[in-house]
Amino acid sequence: MAASTRHLPWPRLKTSHCSCIGVLFGAKVYPTMIIFNPAGEEVTRLHAGMELSAYNSVLELSLDSMRPTRALVDAALQDPDSLTDAELQQLAYYSWYEGQALPEGTSPELFNILSAVAADRRDRKVRDTLLLHG
Numbered sequence: 001m002a003a004s005t006r007h008l009p010w011p012r013l014k015t016s017h018c019s020c021i022g023v024l025f026g027a028k029v030y031p032t033m034i035i036f037n038p039a040g041e042e043v044t045r046l047h048a049g050m051e052l053s054a055y056n057s058v059l060e061l062s063l064d065s066m067r068p069t070r071a072l073v074d075a076a077l078q079d080p081d082s083l084t085d086a087e088l089q090q091l092a093y094y095s096w097y098e099g100q101a102l103p104e105g106t107s108p109e110l111f112n113i114l115s116a117v118a119a120d121r122r123d124r125k126v127r128d129t130l131l132l133h134g
C-alpha cells in the first residue's frame with residue numbers, strides 16, 4: 001500500500017523571493033512534485049500539466065515501486081517488453097520537460113517503441129501519452 005501523502009512534507013520550490021530548491025533540482029515547470037525513495041534517489045517528477053485523473057494514480061504507483069525513472073529508461077533501452085504496466089505509466093507521465101531521466105543522445109524513437117508496447121497491452125491512455133513525447 002502506498003504511503004499516505006498527507007504525512008509527507010511539501011517544501012515550496014518557488015516563491016516570489018527565491019526558487020533555490022527548484023534550481024537545485026533542475027525544476028523548469030512549476031509546480032513540479034519530485035518523489036524520492038528512501039535512498040535519496042529521484043523516483044519521478046510530476047508536473048502540473050498532467051491529467052488530474054492520472055496524477056493520484058501515478059503518484060501512488062511511484063510511491064509503491066520506488067524504482068527511479070532513470071532505471072526504467074535504462075530497462076526500456078535494453079528490453080521495452082520487460083516493463084510492467086505500472087512502469088509504462090510512470091514513464092508516460094514523467095515530467096520529461098525537465099530532461100533529467102534520459103541519457104544524453106537517447107532517440108525520441110524510444111517513446112514510439114514504448115507506445116507500441118502500451119498499445120499491445122491495450123492501454124490507450126498510456127500509449128497516447130507516450131506518443132506525445134516521441
